[in-house]
Amino acid sequence: MTNKDDLPDCFGDLEKVFPMGPKGLRETPEKCFYHCPVKTKCLQQAMATKNGIQVEEEVIERSTKVGAMSFFERWSRKKQAHRRGLTMKK
Template sequence: MKNQDEFPDCFGDLEKIFPMGSKGLRETPEQCFYHCPVKTKCLQQAMATKNGIQVEEEIIERSTKAGAISFFERWSRKKQAHRRGLKMKK
């Protein structure tokens, strides 16, 4: 496992590694997707932040509008995201 000092400067920075694309959807830049050896851990770190929870809620809303998830699944996922956000505040 890498030491925190060995990670690139962009590590866990949601706006650098998963920015909003021109079509209104978040996209992983090519340099992250193909060339970064810590991309999975980096994205996990970014999604574990307050901004990551907001991104998760964006995805839930898009899924609901597309009919991909039911009302109850939406409610459950949003509740889980909210609980993770509360844990971060402690």
């Protein structure tokens, strides 16, 4: 397991590790994607924040609009995201 002191300053910061790209979609920067040894845990940490849950809900909405997700799947995934938000540490 990685020591907290060994983690980069950007660890878990949604706006640094999954910022909005020029096309209006979030993108992982190249320096994170190819060169960071803790990229998976970092992105998981970032997506576990309230802002990360909001991003997940935006993805769900986009998927529904383009027909990639049914109403019931959308409802289920939004409910799961909402529950994670309620159980988060403040």
